Amino acid sequence: MKYVSGFLSIIIALFITSTGAGDVMVYGQVGGTVTLPRSKWGSEKVLVQWYLGMDTKSLISRNSHGRETTDPLWKDRLSLSKTDFSLIINNIRLEDFQSFRCELKDFRPTPFTSFTTFRLSHVSVQPVSPLLAGKNLNLKCDIGEIFEGTQRRWLSPQKQDLSKDTRAQIRFDSSLTVMKVTGQDHGEWTCVVTYQGREAYANTHVTVIDLSPAHPQPIYTSVSSLSLLHLPCFFSVPPPLSWSESQEKSIQGGRWTFTPSPAAGSLTGVVQTLVNLSMGPPLAWVVNQKRGLDVSALQRKNLNLSLSKKGVTEGDRGEYTCTVEFQRDDTLKRSTCVEVLQVFSSPAPVAFVGQEVNLTCTLGHSLTSDLKVKWIPPRQSSLLALGSSPHPAHLTIPEARDIHGGRWRCELWRNKTKLTSVEITLKIERVPMDVWLLVTICAAAVIFILLLILTVILSRRHRQRVMMLRRGKRRVCRCKDPKPKGFYRN
Template sequence: MKYVSGFLSIIVALFFSSTGAEDVVVYGQVGGTVTLPILKWGSEKVLVQWYFGMNNQFMISRNYQGRETTAPQWEDRLSLSKTDFSLIINNIRLEDFNSFRCELKDFRSTPITSVTIFRLSHVSVQPVSPLLAGKNLNLKCDIKEIVEGTQRRWLNPQKQDLNEDKRVQIGDDSSLTVMKVTGQDHGEWTCVVTYKGREAYANTPVTIIDLSPAHPQPIYTSVSPLSLLHLPCFFSIPLPLSWSDSQEKGIQGGRWTFTPSPAAGSLTGVVQTLVNLSLGPPLAWVVNQKRRLDVSALHTNNRNLSLSKKGVTVGDRGKYTCVVEFQRDDTLKREMRVEVLQLLTSPVSVAFVGQEVNLTCTLGQPLTSDLEVKWIPPHHSSLLPLGSSPHPTLLTIPEATYGDGGWWRCELWRNKTKLTSVEITLKIERVPMDVWLLVTICAAAVIFVLLLILTVILIRRHRQRVMIPRRGKRRFCNCKDPKPKGFYRN
């Protein structure tokens, strides 16, 4: 048995010696964390020791009883894995990119040593200056020591692969170009280096200067002295101080413009300047007071360019544009369209009992197929129930009653979302006595005039008959007593 045990020890020693010749490349980034992997042996009586550099400077060790010893210069950055003998290095420094040596000693019978050499290779991504939205982003993943079989790929700030992004171009050297970046590209970009199933990550922050996302749909509001129209425009991230104060790239100006729509009752295509941005410091708006605009958002935060207006009218329908200008003719802008819901009545002010009343709910133009209106009449209206949707934009009350008076509300909906609503008070009154008296007098006058005309016509016809002479027949006779030849009148 002793001979067999000695033979097995020699075989194990030869195996460990062969595995000790392994030379492993691991990639890492300055400031990051890396793990140098060493699997756990079957035996518990193992001493693990880690050394750094060509001079084999001691770093950390753990004996088979689990007691660890760490060199003072590494105490705050090193640890050994609890499940195996792997070395974890935190907050990697530039001088750490060197060789590491791991020695494992097994004391089951005779000392057996396994040695593994690691080479920590530097992976880096060059930082880029802040970019304006619409510019191109260029990144390059640099590796100090590229080993055959090493692969590189990129992840965007949402940690998504870029294979489906049509804006992305990846060069043969794994350099990355993203065309026309937006605020969605702001954040940490990652170069993933893969070698023998192990992955290393090199991150770099990318700052994209952009305005808040534009509204995909129009902004809907309604005609009311209490309605508040809010037009958002702000930087999606705080401007970096070093960038915003730069004379080369800083803000040079800005403005809000308004282009009325045909439904606003104004000439289309006529661009009106609502507000101009004064550079200051600090930034300040120069406001067109005729529009009753509120720019208090800018006063509380120099990066918030939002605009608001209280008291909405049909004249506010149209396109609003927020423009921020930078050096080198670079411009950021956001456009938004405002639709104003209006409720019209005919007759305009007061309707009388029994009179036909028309209510029209309109945006000033035909509704698109995805929009519909819903009418909310008074509780005692003669039109109840109105029936299921879609309700008509023109609602007719054939004969108004007192129950039709009160608050009428028209709501604008898209699918199951209410966009806005508008209300009016409809007054239904009884026809006053003076009106009935006037109607009676007018009717009597009309009847009298008609009778007078009829009388005149009859008199004229009678006179015409009297004035026409009668055309009677002449009588002739043949006398018994002959007279001279001829005929004589009786």
């Protein structure tokens, strides 16, 4: 009996003996959240306890009935996973980068204890100062402890792997350089550290100061006193107050310039400065060109540099450029092309019945293949009766009639999108009676004058002919004392 009891004691001791699985390396970032992944036990009716290093006082525990107890010093930062016994640490502090020990105790059917030690190592990305668009971004991913098999990669703010970005250069130490950043590079950049199948993330916020993206297509408007031309120019990311007021990269000035297109007139290619930005205080536009510009959009808090213009003419066709200047000769620019649709009538907007009328809808140049015009005639008229093509830029009315009078609207379309439209009012009038009377009198007067001139010409010619006949006859001299024929001596 004595030997049997001794044998049982040895067996029980073997089951009570703790089993260790070795240290598990986990990476985390200061201020972030990390999960120390403890595998789920075969039975849920166990006691789980987490310790810091070799401390004997548990940080958090859960008994076999599911009741949790947390150290008051860690109450707001620790929790246990609902599905297993993993430890979740929130708002990681610098002093948290050390060892954590997990202990599981199962008392049924036989007492058994398992523990696992985790080593929390930090991973971080050095913050960078705000950048102007066009500059290079340099980031470095720092790891407290690097083990064989540890891998690092980078994700852009759009969560795209930078290994496929032609602008990105990733060096041997995993430091990153992105050439010529734009406003799309503004946001959270992430260094992903992979070790033993687990991933840790280190984020850093990158501020890229850039102007709003330029329009991919021209702005289309039309000739009208009511048309409003809006020229956008604002910062996609407003500069931080501390940055915009610094001596190194503060805003020094700005301006809007206009370059007329060949369709705008004689000033083609001549750059005109419309307004200049006066830094004040207060911040203000100084208008150089009296073109009906509205500069009221300018604001200090977000530097909205947009302009508006009411009353568009064909002279507004061209390229508008917004420029913001910084110290060290840094400059941001955005250009916007403006196309102006106009319609005109030949010979004039007022035509007489029976007269040929030509309507032309144009941007000042030939339309590209993706653009087309659409005519909307007055309600009483029809394009089918004119026999024109479906979308002619030049519309001909062979013989104007009363039904052709009214508002003709020309619409500019790209695929199924209407870009803009313009209208012209065509007046068709009958020739008044007094005009016909005046025409008749003038015609009679012209005929009378022509007959009079013809009569004078014929009369003069007749007189000249008679004179010529008279000069052609032999003259006979009738002497008072004629002498007989013969020879006489003097």
